[in-house]
């Protein structure tokens with residue numbers, strides 16, 4: 146969709162506000178052009194000595210009333226337009242947020258957070274201004290221009306009007322040149338702002354690393370450089386916008402000069418009255434606003450177009466995972482992964498090569514293997530963040546893609562390697578997937594995740610705020626809060642992606658014991674580097690370089706004496722050395 150289509154569709158949708166604004170505007174325009182003509186007549190009658198004192202007072206009273214009416218009408222139509230244009234900002238931001246929520250990880254891999262934030266703030270603002278301020282000035286300027294020109298042409302003297310308008314085509318040409326420059330400069334300014342945003346976002350997110358490595362001054366100078374670039378780009382855009390003013394000034398001064406020369410000639414030769422020339426000069430003065438409005442409108446539209454050039458493609462980018470599934474029923478039955486082959490976009494090396502695993506309903510499967518083997522990738526496929534290039538993943542009778550994505554994800558509890566906590570209380574973080582959970586349910590989930598006692602030691606217990614991303618909690622506490630969150634929803638499938646890596650082995654054992662009791666009849670897939678976390682699983686799968694190399698129960702794998710058995714012995718030895 147083009148920028149003008151966007152604005153047109155929006156105006157059509159909010160036509161009531163825009164029509165009301167236009168009606169008030171027309172009234173303002175008519176009153177505005179009526180006043181100079183009225184003043185012209187008064188001057189002529191004054192010169193002819195036809196005016197009494199009472200008549201003068203009466204006429205001035207009428208002019209004053211007109212002025213007051215113009216004021217209120219202007220306020221009224223601005224209100225109507227802004228009510229509508231703010232809605233465009235709301236619509237764009239909501240749509241951007243909705244699309245971002247639906248996009249998969251490969252989208253976020255290609256986009257930068259600061260850039261996306263800039264789109265929702267600066268760019269959306271620029272488009273909103275085009276639908277509000279630009280429409281306002283454009284409407285107002287055009288109506289005033291047309292009415293003033295009609296009055297000059299038909300009401301005063303058409304010859305004088307033609308002469309006075311001679312400089313305006315030159316002004317239009319200058320506008321065209323300036324407008325292109327404003328567009329390019331605005332686009333660059335928006336890009337620079339995005340880079341600046343990226344830098345702020347990354348520096349703040351990694352502030353601990355920056356400090357630990359003593360990179361503060363290097364980061365500060367990089368930031369200063371970007372800030373300077375952004376300021377320079379904004380200045381360039383402003384400078385080009387400022388160029389509209391001299392073009393308008395020059396055209397109007399030349400028009401005034403031509404009017405005085407020819408108008409003076411007409412008055413001298415009695416072809417025009419002084420009152421008519423007075424009206425004409427007043428009308429010429431009234432052209433100042435439409436001309437400035439034209440410059441302002443063009444610059445706002447160019448800024449809006451430049452912003453839409455950045456925001457539009459993000460809104461129309463196809464979703465990385467299409468949600469064409471229709472099944473809304475609770476998924477049930479065994480989870481079957483069959484011959485799955487998957488390579489990340491633009492990666493030559495496949496992350497999964499012909500993986501087949503079956504997870505019977507109510508059973509626990511352990512997934513282990515060296516780092517980079519493809520364990521988390523398999524979980525991402527189960528969550529439908531990516532689609533495999535070959536093979537199928539099905540739950541019960543149906544392939545995963547036949548389920549509606551929201552339905553599927555609602556019935557999978559996933560605890561990531563590095564869980565994300567929101568800046569809310571501990572209780573709110575646990576209840577994230579079940580906002581109506583009672584305090585007793587929240588505490589029960591925390592007990593199952595062995596974090597209840599830790600929480601009670603916090604200054605405000607369950608109401609303690611966890612800070613942004615849960616900074617006030619230790620890594621192990623964050624993991625256990627995330628496990629409690631997953632357990633509270635009690636969904637049919639629980640995916641633990643190395644979710645116990647930051648807790649000690651004793652706590653891990655007690656969490657796993659609680660899990661076994663609490664999740665009877667529900668399936669669990671545990672990914673872990675620590676083999677003790679999967680030793681009791683019903684089935685264990687070893688992944689190496691994206692392929693299944695060993696599988697069976699703990700006893701079977703020990704008997705096989707492969708990677709699993711050697712890792713097990715190594716980890717047992719390590720644990721016994723730790724105890725010494």
Ligand code: ATP
Nearest residue numbers: 254489492496514515516517518519520521522523
């Ligand atoms: P770990 O135990 O260290 O978490 P893992 O077994 O979970 O490792 P994956 O994260 O699934 O391994 O990664 C499998 C392979 O895919 C690795 O070679 C990794 O570099 C690659 N990979 C992972 N994520 C991406 C991505 N977003 N884009 C491209 N390649 C990726």
